[in-house]
Amino acid sequence: MTAPPGDATGSGRRHGAGRLRRWRSLRGRAALAFTALAALLTAVTSTGVWLTVSQYLLLQRERVTTAQSLANADRLQRGLRTEGLSAPQLLAQLPRETGSTSLLVDGGQWFTTSLRVGRDDLPLPLRRAALRGEASHQRIQLGGHTVLAVGVPLQGEGRAYFEVFPLDELDETYRTLGTVLLVAGAVVPVLALGLGWWLTRPALRPIDRVGAAAAAIASGQLDARIDHHGDPDLVPLATSFNRTAAALERRVRADARFASDVAHELRTPLTAMLGALSLVEQHRERLPGTGREALDLLQEEVDRFSRLVQDLLEISRSDAGSHDLVLEEVDLADFVCQALPEHAHPLVTRGPDGDGLVVRTDKRRLRQVVANLVDNADKHGGGLTRVTVARVGRNAEVLVDDAGPGVDPAERERIFERFARARGSASSSSEGAGLGLSLVERHLQLLGGSVTVVDSPEGGARFRVLLPLEVAPWRR
Amino acid sequence: MTRSVLVVEDDARIRRVVQLTLAGEGFEVVEAGSGEEALDALRHHQPDVVLLDLVLPGIDGFEVCRRIRRGSDVPIIMVTARADSHDVVAGLEAGADDYVSKPFVPKELSARVRAALRRANGASAPHTITVGPLEISPEDAVVLRDGTRLDLTRTEFRLLCELASSPGRVFSREELLERVWGYGYFGDNRLVDVHVHRLRGKVEDDPSRPAHIVTVRGMGYRIQP
Known part of the structure; x- marks a missing residue:
C-alpha cells in the first residue's frame, strides 16, 4: 500500500485539528463558556475593587493631610502673630510626618524646611489659589515620586502655607493591590477552565453513555441499551434510542433467524438425500453408463449443496449471535498439518518460531478456516503452493500461498463478502459460490484473529491469517 | 450374530x-x-x-x-x-x-x-487391575469400589480401563478419543471431558476434588496409582 502524498505533513495538521475538535466538543465549549464567565466576573470585580479601594485610600490620605495642613497653618498663623520667632524657626517647629515638607510664602518671600522642595516645585494654580484665599490640594510628581501638595491661605496679604506630603506608601499599597488583582485575574480563568472541564464531566456523562451504546450497536452488539438511571433529562432520549435499537435488533435477528431456519429446514431433506444417494452408490456397478454419469453428477451437486447448507447455517448462526466457542489449546503447526489433505503435508513450512506455537482456539472452526482456504486455493488459485506457520510478535501467522493469478487489489476486501467471487477469476464454473472465504473471516473474527489477502512473492495470492498467541501456563 | x-x-x-x-x-x-x-x-x-x-x-x-x-x-x-x-x-x-x-x-x-x-x-486387558480402592475386571465388565459394584456405562468402563491400563501415565484427550471412541485428530474433546466428569461422579468420594482421576493441565488425564 502506498501512502498518499503529503501524508507525513498532514499528520501534524490532523493532530492540531484533533485538539481543536476537542475544544469544539460540547464539553469543551461548556468549559470555555464557564471560563469566559469567570474571567468576566473576575475583571468586573477586580476593577470595582480597584476603583473603590484606591479612591477610598486617596480620600483618607487627603483628609488626614488636609487636616494636618490646616492645623499647621493655624499654628503658623498664631506664631507669626506673636512675632517671637522668625518664619524659618516657626516652620521648623511645626509637627510634621516623616518626609513631608512645609513651605511658607510671606509677601513674595519663600521659606521651606527642605532644600529639595521650593516655590517652583509647587504648581502655579495651587500657589495662586492659596494666595487668592482658597485652600486646595493637588497630586503632583516631584523628583520621580508622587506627592500631595496642600495649599492653605493665611491671614495677611501675600501669605500662604503649603505642605507637601509623600504618597509613596499609598503608591506601594496601590501596586500591591494591583498585583493581587492582576494575579487573581489571571489565575481565576485558568482554575475556572479546569473546574469547568471537571464539572462538566458528570454533567455530560449521559452523552458518553449514549455514545457508548451507539458505538456498541454499530460494532454489532445489538443488545446494547441506554440506562437512563432515572435522569429526567435523559429519559426521552434513552427511551427513543432504546426503542430504535430494539427494533433494529428484532429486525436483524429475524433476518438471521430466517436464514438459519431455511438452512435448518434444508438439513433434514439433505440428510435423506445424502443417505439415499449413498445407497444408490452401493449399486453403482449395476447401473448403465448414462446412469452412472448422472449419479456422479448428482453426487457432486448434493455434496456441494450440503457444504453450502452447512456454511449457511454456520454464518446465520454467527449472525444471530449464537456461537458457542469450544476453546482448546492446540499446537498450530501440527493442527494445520492435520487439517490439510495428506498430499499437501510436504507444502507446510515452519517459519521463524513456527514450532511449538500454542493457540487457544475452537478446533472445529479453525479446521474449517484451513479447509476453506485450501479449497479456495484449489478452485480459484491454481492449487496450493505453500503453507507457512510462523510467529509474528504476539500473534501466530498462517500464510496460504497459491499458484493462481493473485487477487486484484480492488477485489481484496470484496472476496470476503458472501457469494462474492473474484471478477476475472480463472474459474468460470459455478464452483464454490463463495461462502467459504466469508466464513473464514467470520470464524477468525470470533477467534480473535484476522485474515487478509496479499500478493505471494512467488506470484499467486497469499492469504494471511493472524491468531492471538496463547502463552501456555505450563510454559510460562 | x-x-x-x-x-x-x-x-x-x-x-x-x-x-x-x-x-x-x-x-x-x-x-x-x-x-x-x-x-x-x-x-x-x-x-x-x-x-x-x-x-x-x-x-x-x-x-x-x-x-x-x-x-x-x-x-x-x-x-x-x-x-x-x-x-x-x-x-x-x-x-x-x-x-x-x-x-x-x-x-x-x-x-x-x-x-x-x-x-x-470392551476388554483390552484380561486380568483384574487394582487402582486405589478400585478393582477393575475387564473380562466381566465389573468395577468394584471398596467391594461395592459400580454402575458404569460401557463407554465409561472402557475409558476407565484405558486410564487404568497404565496407572500414573498421562493420556492426552486425543489419545483417549482415539482409543475409546475411534476418532482421529479432529475428534471432539468434549466427549472425553464429559465422560471423565461422569466417571468421577461414580468413582470419586468428592467429584469436585478428584483424588483418583486427575486432570493434568494442558496435557490430559491420568489415574493415580
Missing part, C-alpha cells in the same frame, strides 16, 4: 434411509418415531446400540436418554442439530456416549455405530 440398532427419529424419511443404510451393513434395525415408542421398544427388544435424535415430539431426546440410563448401559449415539451447541454437552451429560450431527453421511453413521459396538465389547 446379528447386532441390532434402535433408531429413534421422528422424521420418517430419515428413519427409512438410516434403516436401509444400517440394514445394508448387516444390522437389524428397530424403528421408533417418538420418545415413548423408543422406551417401549427398549422393553421388548434388547438393542446393542441406540441411535437417538434429540429433537422429538413428546418427551425429548435428553429425557429419553436419562430414562434409558436408569436401567441400561447400552451405547447411545445421539443425533444433534449442530455440533457446536450446548446440546452436545447436555446430551453427553444426560448419558449419551457419542454423537453425530445433521446432515450426516451414512458412512459416518455406520462408523459411529461400529465404534460403539467395539467399545461395548
Whole structure:
C-alpha cells in the first residue's frame, strides 16, 4: 500500500485539528463558556475593587493631610502673630510626618524646611489659589515620586502655607493591590477552565453513555441499551434510542433467524438425500453408463449443496449471535498439518518460531478456516503452493500461498463478502459460490484473529491469517 | 450374530434411509418415531446400540436418554442439530456416549455405530487391575469400589480401563478419543471431558476434588496409582 502524498505533513495538521475538535466538543465549549464567565466576573470585580479601594485610600490620605495642613497653618498663623520667632524657626517647629515638607510664602518671600522642595516645585494654580484665599490640594510628581501638595491661605496679604506630603506608601499599597488583582485575574480563568472541564464531566456523562451504546450497536452488539438511571433529562432520549435499537435488533435477528431456519429446514431433506444417494452408490456397478454419469453428477451437486447448507447455517448462526466457542489449546503447526489433505503435508513450512506455537482456539472452526482456504486455493488459485506457520510478535501467522493469478487489489476486501467471487477469476464454473472465504473471516473474527489477502512473492495470492498467541501456563 | 440398532427419529424419511443404510451393513434395525415408542421398544427388544435424535415430539431426546440410563448401559449415539451447541454437552451429560450431527453421511453413521459396538465389547486387558480402592475386571465388565459394584456405562468402563491400563501415565484427550471412541485428530474433546466428569461422579468420594482421576493441565488425564 502506498501512502498518499503529503501524508507525513498532514499528520501534524490532523493532530492540531484533533485538539481543536476537542475544544469544539460540547464539553469543551461548556468549559470555555464557564471560563469566559469567570474571567468576566473576575475583571468586573477586580476593577470595582480597584476603583473603590484606591479612591477610598486617596480620600483618607487627603483628609488626614488636609487636616494636618490646616492645623499647621493655624499654628503658623498664631506664631507669626506673636512675632517671637522668625518664619524659618516657626516652620521648623511645626509637627510634621516623616518626609513631608512645609513651605511658607510671606509677601513674595519663600521659606521651606527642605532644600529639595521650593516655590517652583509647587504648581502655579495651587500657589495662586492659596494666595487668592482658597485652600486646595493637588497630586503632583516631584523628583520621580508622587506627592500631595496642600495649599492653605493665611491671614495677611501675600501669605500662604503649603505642605507637601509623600504618597509613596499609598503608591506601594496601590501596586500591591494591583498585583493581587492582576494575579487573581489571571489565575481565576485558568482554575475556572479546569473546574469547568471537571464539572462538566458528570454533567455530560449521559452523552458518553449514549455514545457508548451507539458505538456498541454499530460494532454489532445489538443488545446494547441506554440506562437512563432515572435522569429526567435523559429519559426521552434513552427511551427513543432504546426503542430504535430494539427494533433494529428484532429486525436483524429475524433476518438471521430466517436464514438459519431455511438452512435448518434444508438439513433434514439433505440428510435423506445424502443417505439415499449413498445407497444408490452401493449399486453403482449395476447401473448403465448414462446412469452412472448422472449419479456422479448428482453426487457432486448434493455434496456441494450440503457444504453450502452447512456454511449457511454456520454464518446465520454467527449472525444471530449464537456461537458457542469450544476453546482448546492446540499446537498450530501440527493442527494445520492435520487439517490439510495428506498430499499437501510436504507444502507446510515452519517459519521463524513456527514450532511449538500454542493457540487457544475452537478446533472445529479453525479446521474449517484451513479447509476453506485450501479449497479456495484449489478452485480459484491454481492449487496450493505453500503453507507457512510462523510467529509474528504476539500473534501466530498462517500464510496460504497459491499458484493462481493473485487477487486484484480492488477485489481484496470484496472476496470476503458472501457469494462474492473474484471478477476475472480463472474459474468460470459455478464452483464454490463463495461462502467459504466469508466464513473464514467470520470464524477468525470470533477467534480473535484476522485474515487478509496479499500478493505471494512467488506470484499467486497469499492469504494471511493472524491468531492471538496463547502463552501456555505450563510454559510460562 | 446379528447386532441390532434402535433408531429413534421422528422424521420418517430419515428413519427409512438410516434403516436401509444400517440394514445394508448387516444390522437389524428397530424403528421408533417418538420418545415413548423408543422406551417401549427398549422393553421388548434388547438393542446393542441406540441411535437417538434429540429433537422429538413428546418427551425429548435428553429425557429419553436419562430414562434409558436408569436401567441400561447400552451405547447411545445421539443425533444433534449442530455440533457446536450446548446440546452436545447436555446430551453427553444426560448419558449419551457419542454423537453425530445433521446432515450426516451414512458412512459416518455406520462408523459411529461400529465404534460403539467395539467399545461395548470392551476388554483390552484380561486380568483384574487394582487402582486405589478400585478393582477393575475387564473380562466381566465389573468395577468394584471398596467391594461395592459400580454402575458404569460401557463407554465409561472402557475409558476407565484405558486410564487404568497404565496407572500414573498421562493420556492426552486425543489419545483417549482415539482409543475409546475411534476418532482421529479432529475428534471432539468434549466427549472425553464429559465422560471423565461422569466417571468421577461414580468413582470419586468428592467429584469436585478428584483424588483418583486427575486432570493434568494442558496435557490430559491420568489415574493415580
